[in-house]
Amino acid sequence: MDELRKIETLTEAAGLATTPLSAESYRSAAFYDLERERIFRRAWLVMGRVEAIPQPGDYFVKTIEVLDASLILTRTKDGAIRGFHNVCSHRQNQLVPGETGNANRFVCRYHSWTYRNDGELIAVPDEARFFDLDKKKCGLTPVAVEVWEGWIFANLTPEPEVSLAEFLGDFGTSHRDLPYPNPERALVLTGEFQANWKTVADAFSEAYHIRTIHAKTLAPVYTGAANPYGRPISAEVYGPHRSLSTWVNPEFAPPERALVEKWLYPQARTVTGTGKTEETNRVAMHPAVNPTKSPEWASDVKWLFPNFHIHVSATMFWTHQFWPTGPRTARWEGRFYMPVARTARERLQQEHYVSHMTDIMLEDVMNIESTQRGMNSGAKDLLHIQDGEIMVRHSLQQVERWAKAATVREALAP
Amino acid sequence: MKSSAITTRLLPTGFEALEGFVGYWDVETSHARWQRRSEASMDQILAFYNTALPLADRALAHVESFPLDGLPDDTARLMRLLLALTQAAIAVEYHGQPRAAFTPYPHALRIAAGMSPWG
Numbered sequence: 001m002d003e004l005r006k007i008e009t010l011t012e013a014a015g016l017a018t019t020p021l022s023a024e025s026y027r028s029a030a031f032y033d034l035e036r037e038r039i040f041r042r043a044w045l046v047m048g049r050v051e052a053i054p055q056p057g058d059y060f061v062k063t064i065e066v067l068d069a070s071l072i073l074t075r076t077k078d079g080a081i082r083g084f085h086n087v088c089s090h091r092q093n094q095l096v097p098g099e100t101g102n103a104n105r106f107v108c109r110y111h112s113w114t115y116r117n118d119g120e121l122i123a124v125p126d127e128a129r130f131f132d133l134d135k136k137k138c139g140l141t142p143v144a145v146e147v148w149e150g151w152i153f154a155n156l157t158p159e160p161e162v163s164l165a166e167f168l169g170d171f172g173t174s175h176r177d178l179p180y181p182n183p184e185r186a187l188v189l190t191g192e193f194q195a196n197w198k199t200v201a202d203a204f205s206e207a208y209h210i211r212t213i214h215a216k217t218l219a220p221v222y223t224g225a226a227n228p229y230g231r232p233i234s235a236e237v238y239g240p241h242r243s244l245s246t247w248v249n250p251e252f253a254p255p256e257r258a259l260v261e262k263w264l265y266p267q268a269r270t271v272t273g274t275g276k277t278e279e280t281n282r283v284a285m286h287p288a289v290n291p292t293k294s295p296e297w298a299s300d301v302k303w304l305f306p307n308f309h310i311h312v313s314a315t316m317f318w319t320h321q322f323w324p325t326g327p328r329t330a331r332w333e334g335r336f337y338m339p340v341a342r343t344a345r346e347r348l349q350q351e352h353y354v355s356h357m358t359d360i361m362l363e364d365v366m367n368i369e370s371t372q373r374g375m376n377s378g379a380k381d382l383l384h385i386q387d388g389e390i391m392v393r394h395s396l397q398q399v400e401r402w403a404k405a406a407t408v409r410e411a412l413a414p
Numbered sequence: 415m416k417s418s419a420i421t422t423r424l425l426p427t428g429f430e431a432l433e434g435f436v437g438y439w440d441v442e443t444s445h446a447r448w449q450r451r452s453e454a455s456m457d458q459i460l461a462f463y464n465t466a467l468p469l470a471d472r473a474l475a476h477v478e479s480f481p482l483d484g485l486p487d488d489t490a491r492l493m494r495l496l497l498a499l500t501q502a503a504i505a506v507e508y509h510g511q512p513r514a515a516f517t518p519y520p521h522a523l524r525i526a527a528g529m530s531p532w533g
Contacts, residue, residue, distance in 0.1 A: 187444075188527035216508050216515070260503035263470060338529055344477040344493060350529045352500040354444050355451075358525060359504055362517045 009387040010235040014394070020382040021396050025403070026196045026375045032327035034403040039306050040066045042408050043240075044146070044153040044160070044167045046308040046321065047073050050081065051150065051183045057102040057117060061086055065331065066324040067156050071143055072096055072106070076118045083145035083154050084119050089138040106140075115140050148172060150180060161408040168304075169412065171238035174288040175302070180317050181283070186335035187354055189361055195372035197307060197330035198395065201322040203364050203371075204309060205301065205391040207232060207246050213363045217356065222298060224249030233294045235390045239412055240305035240398045242391050245290045248298035264349050284314045303391055305398055328372060334361060425495075426476055426488045429469060432495055435462050439498040440491050444528035451501035452513050459512060463502040466495060482531065494532055 011018055025031045047062050059074035070086035072095070088095045088108040095106050095115070105122065106115045114123035119140040127133065144155040146164035153164050165172055193200055203209075207230035210222045223230040226249070233245040254261050283289055289312060290297040299313035309320040318336040325331050336357060341347035374380075385393045405411035424436045438454070439462060441447055451459065466473075477485065477493045485493060505512050513519055527533070 185529065186527070187525065187529055187533070189523060190526045191521075191523045193522060216510075255507065258503075258507040259467060260470070260499060260507060263467075264500075333526075340530065341482065344474060344482055344496075347482065347493075347529070347531070348474070348496055348500060351444065351447075351497045351533075352503065354525070354528065354533070355448065355501045355504050356508070358444075358448055358523065359509075359514045359517070362521060362523055363514050365521075365523065366517050 010232065011387050011390050011393065014235060014237045014390065016237070016390065016393055016397065020384050021393065022400075023375050023381060023383050025396065025399060026198055026372070027328065027378070029327045031403065032324065035324065035399065036066050038405065038411075039399065039402045040064070040324070041156045042161065042402070042411075043306050044155050044164050045306075046304060046319075047071070047083070047145075047152040047154050049150055049180075049183050050147060050152060052100075053081065055102065057104050058100075059096070059103065059117065060100045061096050061098065062154075064156070064323065065326075069156060070094055071154060072140070073145065073152060073154070074117045077104075081145055081147060081152055082118060083143035083152075084140035085143060087141065088113055089121060089140070090124075095140070149176065149178065150183060162412065166412070167408075168241070169239040171241040171243075171302075171304070174238065175286075178286050178289065178312070179282045180312075180337070181315065182337050182339040183317075184337075185340060186318075186337045187350075187357075189332075189334040189336075189358065191332045191361075191365060192325070193330050193332065193365065193368050193372075194328065195330055195368045196328055196375075197322040197324040198399065199372050199375070200330045200332050200365075200368055201303075201307065201309075201320070201395065202389075202392045203368050204320050205244070205303065205395070206389045208386060208388040209364075209367075213367070214360060217360050217363065220255075221249055221252050222246060224251050226250075226296075229388070231388050232390075233290065233297060234292045236291065237394050239414075240402070242303045242394045243288070244301045244303075244391050245292070245294070246298045246301070247294070247296050250296055261352065264345065264352055281314055283312055283317075301391065303395065305395075306402070328376065332365075424488060425492050426486075428476070429473060429492055431465055432469065432473075432492070435465065435495060436491060438462075439502075440494045441498070442494075442532055443525070444497075444533045445525035447498050447501045448525065450498065451505055452519055454505075454512055456505070456512055459502045459505045463499065463506050466499045466502070470496060470499060497532060 048060060052060055053075045056075050056077045059072055062071045062073060072084045072086045073081065075081050086095050090111055090113045093108055093110040095108050104117055112125050113121065116122050119142055121135045121138045124135065144160045146153050148164055148168060207222055210230045211219045227247050230247060233247050235244045289300050299311055302310040307322045311318045316337060321333045323331045338350055341350055402411045424433055439450060441450055473492050473496055477489055480489055
């Protein structure tokens with residue numbers, strides 16, 4: 001780790017202040033109102049992967065509690081992905097009750113108003129008894145949707161101030177052509193917490209906690225004699241977005257007593273899918289992944305403002321999304337993308353991964369609610385953030401910036 | 415319950431030692447498996463782990479003699495026990511106790527979708 005000692009801190013290198021931060025935005029109802037209008041209504045938000053709706057008619061419904069919104073994301077006959085508010089034009093009932101499906105038309109369960117999946121209203125029972133009803137004006141309300149690198153984004157401003165490309169900025173250009181292996185299927189974990197969405201997000205944004213929280217599970221992988229505190233390899237900020245590269249212990253080997261693990265895996269591997277031997281593949285070679293090309297690289301955390309993490313290792317990727325449901329409550333969704341098992345051994349390897357990952361996530365979330373209670377108490381004003389927690393710092397700084405900015409362009413200005 | 419001369423075999427021949435674990439550990443989803451392990455005592459987990467591990471290689475070979483999407487009922491049950499063994503393993507091999515240290519139970523996490531089959 002001599003290399004790490006020579007450089008200035010990642011925080012200073014990224015041009016960020018080093019002062020303590022205010023805890024107010026984690027507990028204030030007034031600030032939550034600002035976040036709703038100035039962040040979640042103005043930012044481009046990740047809805048999911050294009051592979052979730054491969055065929056025309058495929059759709060999924062996304063709930064965005066902070067905006068009281070329910071969206072239908074669907075693929076139309078021409079192959080385009082479209083987004084609509086999930087609201088019938090008649091008496092405003094929510095149109096689609098389910099989460100996923102395939103339908104060329106959506107029929108409201110109240111009075112059977114029927115829409116094509118491109119949003120057009122095509123049938124109104126007993127239409128003759130309405131009064132000057134113009135069906136052309138009563139289609140589903142569209143939502144701005146754009147796709148970047150297979151990620152579907154939506155923007156809840158009726159006419160977004162900036163395009164997705166402008167919102168992503170340098171992050172978007174530098175992360176072009178990054179492969180996402182096995183994007184068709186994911187293990188999905190969910191949780192609802194008595195905690196602000198940022199409290200939840202912060203828990204997945206640094207490796208400083210690993211030696212304490214994950215002492216028996218991840219600590220032997222992500223900390224070691226050469227880097228006892230799991231300091232990150234590198235960090236970059238890209239406008240409102242950011243990326244962190246985490247270190248892997250080259251000395252790691254599964255414990256002697258991990259007999260099931262040794263039985264299932266012919267060679268040493270780690271739970272995040274990082275091979276012990278240096279792997280050369282298109283993910284690891286991508287210039288924006290582990291940009292210093294450290295041989296002791298575990299995985300990258302790419303944090304898309306405001307609430308989406310993409311984690312990439314040499315062999316797999318996984319995501320976290322943090323949705324506010326109130327000033328002091330949040331919903332978390334983790335997706336770990338994996339191939340369909342071809343053999344029983346592969347299926348068992350996956351289950352081994354699942355059983356370990358779920359406990360690791362449980363270790364991650366165990367402090368979330370107690371941290372929130374500490375902040376709610378108002379006993380302290382400040383958060384002391386160290387260098388390895390640079391993403392927590394940059395996130396909060398950007399959240400406060402967007403909450404103050406009158407326009408998105410002002411928030412995005414250098 | 416009346417005693418019966420005919421014993422119904424739940425598992426393929428050769429895996430009789432695991433019959434007693436079917437009732438508790440044979441469940442359909444990853445989330446249910448996680449719950450079973452989280453609610454078991456360490457003695458229960460160790461009894462299953464110590465019986466299943468020496469048979470695991472032979473059990474997997476038996477399961478792999480069929481296509482994964484066409485397992486006979488008894489073999490599917492055996493496969494689900496192997497899936498449950500990975501749950502027992504984290505308790506025995508990492509935590510040294512049924513659940514991770516300092517984690518709450520019950521908790522707010524849910525496996526909303528697992529991997530197929532029986533995820």
